Amino acid sequence: MQTRTLGDTGPTVSAVGLGAMSMSGAYGPADRGESIATVRSALDAGVTLVDTGDFYGMGHNELLLSEALRGRDRDSYLLSVKFGQQVGPGMRFAGQDSRPASVRNFLSYSLTRLGVDHVDIYRPARLDRSVPIEDTIGAIKEMIDAGYVRYVGLSEVDAETVRRAHAVHPVADLQIEYSLLSRAVEADVLPTLRELGIGLTAYGVLGRGLLSGNWVPGRADDPRNHSPRFSAENASHNLALVEALRRFADAKGCTVAQLAIAWVAAQDPSIVPLVGARTRQRLGEALPALAVQLSADDLEDIEAAVPKGAARGDRYPAAFMSSLGVGN
Numbered sequence: 001m002q003t004r005t006l007g008d009t010g011p012t013v014s015a016v017g018l019g020a021m022s023m024s025g026a027y028g029p030a031d032r033g034e035s036i037a038t039v040r041s042a043l044d045a046g047v048t049l050v051d052t053g054d055f056y057g058m059g060h061n062e063l064l065l066s067e068a069l070r071g072r073d074r075d076s077y078l079l080s081v082k083f084g085q086q087v088g089p090g091m092r093f094a095g096q097d098s099r100p101a102s103v104r105n106f107l108s109y110s111l112t113r114l115g116v117d118h119v120d121i122y123r124p125a126r127l128d129r130s131v132p133i134e135d136t137i138g139a140i141k142e143m144i145d146a147g148y149v150r151y152v153g154l155s156e157v158d159a160e161t162v163r164r165a166h167a168v169h170p171v172a173d174l175q176i177e178y179s180l181l182s183r184a185v186e187a188d189v190l191p192t193l194r195e196l197g198i199g200l201t202a203y204g205v206l207g208r209g210l211l212s213g214n215w216v217p218g219r220a221d222d223p224r225n226h227s228p229r230f231s232a233e234n235a236s237h238n239l240a241l242v243e244a245l246r247r248f249a250d251a252k253g254c255t256v257a258q259l260a261i262a263w264v265a266a267q268d269p270s271i272v273p274l275v276g277a278r279t280r281q282r283l284g285e286a287l288p289a290l291a292v293q294l295s296a297d298d299l300e301d302i303e304a305a306v307p308k309g310a311a312r313g314d315r316y317p318a319a320f321m322s323s324l325g326v327g328n
Contacts, residue, residue, distance in 0.1 A: 001046025002290055004272050006199025010151055010172030011120065013078055015265065015290055017049030018042045018283075019203055019274040023064055024057025027209075027223060030278045032064065039068035041280050043077060045287055051175070051201065051274055053082035053125055054110050062113035070115070078120035080175070080201065081110050082155055085125040096323070098128035100139035107143055121172055123153030126323045133161050137168040144169070153201075158325035159192040166196050173199035176326070178271070180245070180260055180302070181207040181229070181238065181311035184326040190268070199270040204315070205261050206276070210238055211245070212257040214282070228313035237312045244305040254292050261289035263302060 002015035023035035039050065050069075052061045062081075069077065083106040086094040103124075110119060122140050127133065143149040151172035154165055165171055174193060178185050182204060193200055208224055209215030215224065217235060224230045229238060242256055249259040264273045277283040294302075314321055315328050 001048075003048075004199075004269060006151075006173040006201070006272065007171075007193070007270055008197030009170040010199050011078055013049040013272060014047045015272065016047065016261070016287065017051055017080070017201060017272050017274045018047050019276040020050060020052045020061050020065060020278075021056050022276045022278040024061040026056070034279050035064060036068040038277055038280050038283050039065065042277075042283055043069075043072060045283075047287075048076065049078050049080060049201070049272065049274075051080040051082075051203070053085065054106055054113075055082075055085040055087050055125070058087060059109070059113050062110055066113060066115040074116060078150075079114065079116065080121040080123070080153060081114075081119045082123050082125040082175070083107065083110065084128065093320070096124065096126045096128040098124045098131045098133075098136040100135055100142075103136060103139035104143065107148060111148065118147060119149050121151045121153040122149045123155045123175060125155050127157050127161060127325060133157075133165050134168050137165045137171075141169040156324050156326075159188040161325060162189065162192050162196070162198065166198065171196075171198050173201050173272075175201045175203060175274075177204035177315060178202035178264055178267075179205045179207050179211065180263055180306050181210065181241070182315050182328055183308045184328050186308065187326070189326055193270070194268065199272065200268070201272045201274055202264050203274045203276070205264045205273045206257055207238075207260070207311075210235075211242060211260040212282075212285075213242065213255075226317050227315070228317065229311060229315055231313060234313035241306050241310055245302065248298070248302055248305065252292055252294075252298075254288065255285065257285060258289035258292055259302075261286060262292035262294055263299070265289070266294045266299060 005012045023030045084096045084098045155175040206212040249256045275286040
């Protein structure tokens with residue numbers, strides 16, 4: 001397994017990480033036994049970075065990971081945990097709580113559910129506009145000093161927030177959506193990360209299934225039905241972009257999904273793509289992306305086929321877009 005270091009002060013991790021959200025119902029029911037087997041297979045393959053959130057399945061995801069990680073050397077993997085996303089009955093999102101007292105409270109619950117004595121990277125899931133980011137990062141710093149957290153992370157914030165947070169305590173990485181279909185990070189955020197020596201863990205590298213070819217329209221229980229990017233008027237256009245990529249993938253002897261992962265990884269040596277596999281089959285399809293080498297000419301040709309801003313539709317429903325530090 002190849003490795004990468006998250007920025008100047010972050011940990012060295014596997015060149016691809018495992019995102020566990022889909023194992024807790026984010027895209028419909030998931031098989032618990034298969035999810036656990038997938039986590040273990042990822043670790044066996046050399047994946048060391050596992051990403052979760054305390055609100056994934058309302059604690060379900062952390063409990064699942066606790067079972068999947070049981071018996072493993074704690075130093076053989078790193079846990080990245082997002083906190084603070086408020087969710088009410090019926091899975092209605094209700095904002096972000098990043099008050100210092102809440103940081104300590106959320107962390108206590110996560111440590112218990114995960115069955116570990118520390119979290120490696122701890123990050124607010126979104127920016128809480130009612131709390132100065134300095135206060136939130138200061139609370140995480142206290143937990144680092146106490147030995148319960150190893151690194152500070154951020155998620156879906158703008159460049160100014162990154163700078164303010166980094167001034168309080170070095171930030172290891174920013175987690176944000178980044179793919180061939182979602183490139184807003186390139187304008188201000190990515191240059192800021194490079195300037196400050198901060199890594200990036202990229203989620204949504206497969207466009208929530210658009211780039212992998214695994215999305216099938218018309219499934220009634222699919223949460224992606226609420227995403228503008230998957231609407232009937234936008235999906236056909238976006239799927240045509242996938243077909244434009246297919247000839248490059250064929251030339252490289254890989255799948256479009258593998259090409260998409262390799263493209264993200266090729267943008268900077270401090271970027272680690274997160275693969276949201278919930279089955280061993282999907283994991284096995286994703287990991288060979290690390291062997292795909294893209295030359296400068298390859299990247300230029302891919303850019304011409306799918307230029308920045310080519311995708312149609314917002315990456316989240318309108319109600320969620322305002323909570324993001326960058327757009328599409």
